[in-house]
Amino acid sequence: MRLWWPRSLAGQAIALQVGVIAVVVLVGSVLAVFDARRDGDDAARQQVVSIATALADSPSTAQAIESGRATEILQPVTEAVRTNTQIAFITIMSTGGTRFTHTDPSQIGGHYLGTIEPALRGETFTEIYTGTLGPSIRAVAPVRDSAGRVVGLVSAGITQQTLAQRWREQWPKIAAVGVGALVLSMFGVWAIRRRLLRQTHGLRPDELRVMYEHHDAILHSVSEGLVVLDRDRVVVVNDEARRLLGLPPGRVTQADLPEFLRAYAPGARDEVHVTEDRVLVVNRSRVADSSHSEVVTVRDRTELQGALGELSSLQVLTDSLRAQAHEAANKLHTVITMVEMGKPDDAVRFATEELALSQRLVDRLSHDVGEPALVALLLGKTAQADERGIALTVTEDTHLPSDTDDVPLSAQEMITVLGNLVDNAMDACDRDDPWVEVTVALEQAELLMRVADSGAGMEGETFDRAMQRGYSTKADTEPGQHGLGLALVAQVVRRHGGTLTADVTYGSVVTVRVPGRGQ
Incomplete structure (x- = not known):
């Protein structure tokens, strides 16, 4: 692992981000596929229920069943509806389950394969059942006469093979979105890497830690006061600067500084300033690559x-x-x-x-x-x-x-x-x-x-x-x-x-x- 794992902080941060982004995109794509399949199943249920209910509520359906000419009258109608809605089958049957219509005319007169008891009780329901066309999502609705009695049943269904074909057609779109998101993320990661490399100078995390510890030790040990200013912020103040300038403990603001340090004035050399009880020598230098940052050193000249x-x-x-x-x-x-x-x-x-x-x-x-x-x-x-x-x-x-x-x-x-x-x-x-x-x-x-x-x-x-x-x-x-x-x-x-x-x-x-x- 040490052979390919990057050494710099920027490289390690980017490697972690790439891994996280890849996992997020992959998981998101898989979830999108499953969500598309679930949405397809829900849409299929709503579609077959709507078709079965519409045909069952049509008065002509009950009249055709009661006339004894159900196959002759309803077979063309159901095939036309099936062709226009692109579902697998529409079967109209008697209360005993005998088919009046079917996608395969040879199956007319046979017994319907599936559950019909809830429909006989007047309920419209859906189920997944394996029939003559294979596993399908189907809806069964009761057909009522003018008196409200159940005289027949309508079943409409979509095979799962058809559903699978539908959501497989969405895979390219999902894959394209995933790849686009990954490419865009990689571009953002590359930009972040450049910025991190510029700001950390390509140092490793352990090198940054050692640098921080050394700098912190130096700041507390030097006998000169040190203040780093960035615009209106006081970034660094060491112990000697707090003592010489009489600064409070904790965070130091611009208002806490003496008047002669509040203005941005890099380049000053050996300026002598008199405070209430000290004579101080102040030097100010601009920080490289910064237009509003400066380092101020303060020496005690009182004695x-x-x-x-x-x-x-x-x-x-x-x-x-x-x-x-x-x-x-x-x-x-x-x-x-x-x-x-x-x-x-x-x-x-x-x-x-x-x-x-x-x-x-x-x-x-x-x-x-x-x-x-x-x-x-x-x-x-x-x-x-x-x-x-x-x-x-x-x-x-x-x-x-x-x-x-x-x-x-x-x-x-x-x-x-x-x-x-x-x-x-x-x-x-x-x-x-x-x-x-x-x-x-x-x-x-x-x-x-x-x-x-x-x-x-x-x-x-x-x-x-x-x-x-x-x-x-x-x-x-x-x-x-x-x-x-x-x-x-x-x-x-x-x-x-x-x-x-x-x-x-x-x-x-x-x-x-x-x-x-x-x-």
């Missing part, structure tokens, strides 16, 4: 983005230290030259003034801000602003205790919020009068971060769009970072139930308020 924020702050500090080292070298050369010129007092005064100015800023920030990472960020941003010709001021209202239990944000989150706000402010400030003002304070157990700049600011609708990933007022934003800074700030603020507002008063002012942990 990496935080690390990049810290790295950026350290980079700023490093750049600041490098710039200060370069500036210190210039100032040292100036001091040495002044000494060589014989002006040591001027050299000392010059050096101590610069040192006191820098030291005062360091001492004040170290005293007022208890978080070392935030101090380093502010010092770095101050140096960075100085290099760019921007006056960055940390206000006297800045005060953050060293007790981190009272501060609702972690050091990493504060760096993310303040670093992005200061960067945006330095980019947006007025180039004719560039200044940035920073305030960080803990007021009544509420963390306040306020960054003001000399720029024009943003309207409410523009600011709301800026808090979403994908919007930026800068034309030279790097790919993959488009409009990400303020979105990250909004993410941190929303996570802790805070508020992020913007207004234009003495400048463009962006304010972050985060309630304390006990509130």
Whole structure:
């Protein structure tokens, strides 16, 4: 059996269908033959009953029997009726069974072979009986005179040989219908086979099962989120995608997906999207041979983005230290030259003034801000602003205790919020009068971060769009970072139930308020 049994799923499915169709057509044809034979027998019964009843009810039949000239009068009539109706025989007989008419004239006067008792009782009935012409379906009806007495009997019959010939004549039609149905079915099966081969790529059932098991295992084990979309349907969602996108268990609909996945947009590469609590990198690819299906992969970049924020702050500090080292070298050369010129007092005064100015800023920030990472960020941003010709001021209202239990944000989150706000402010400030003002304070157990700049600011609708990933007022934003800074700030603020507002008063002012942990 393995030698001829097809290997592919399409081949096995078609083989089963061919077998089923062949059996159905064969059984249907046999049933059609039997049904034709049964219908022929029923039609024959109705025909002989009608003929026998018609002749028996005719007044001329009773009159001919009572006249004693039954054979002379009725034989031509019965033969004419028999010839026109194509039945085997019509026999009119006396109540004793003596034949008055018969298809074979030599049988006239003989005794009728068959049952007559029900007809003598006035009943019309049918039976299958073997007479002088062989087995036949016959009907016997009583002939009544004007007084209603039974004076004779009429029997009409069709031989089974004639019936068999009739339904054998239907065999070619039945066979033609069966062959036509089989041919049409085979064409349909061939079309189904082509479609199955195209959709299953000729794989065997065991190969499809193994492929499904392997793919299912891969979907559950990969560390990236995977979503397969087909038009408005979500076809596949793995465990990691459910976790990263916050999808419910069970069947996932289009409405459950985040807004950025609801539109068909294949070809996207390394798109960064900010959700309520995550930073996600999304790639989208179109499925081959499909115009509305796509595969979406989702990677978690939340921790990496935080690390990049810290790295950026350290980079700023490093750049600041490098710039200060370069500036210190210039100032040292100036001091040495002044000494060589014989002006040591001027050299000392010059050096101590610069040192006191820098030291005062360091001492004040170290005293007022208890978080070392935030101090380093502010010092770095101050140096960075100085290099760019921007006056960055940390206000006297800045005060953050060293007790981190009272501060609702972690050091990493504060760096993310303040670093992005200061960067945006330095980019947006007025180039004719560039200044940035920073305030960080803990007021009544509420963390306040306020960054003001000399720029024009943003309207409410523009600011709301800026808090979403994908919007930026800068034309030279790097790919993959488009409009990400303020979105990250909004993410941190929303996570802790805070508020992020913007207004234009003495400048463009962006304010972050985060309630304390006990509130």
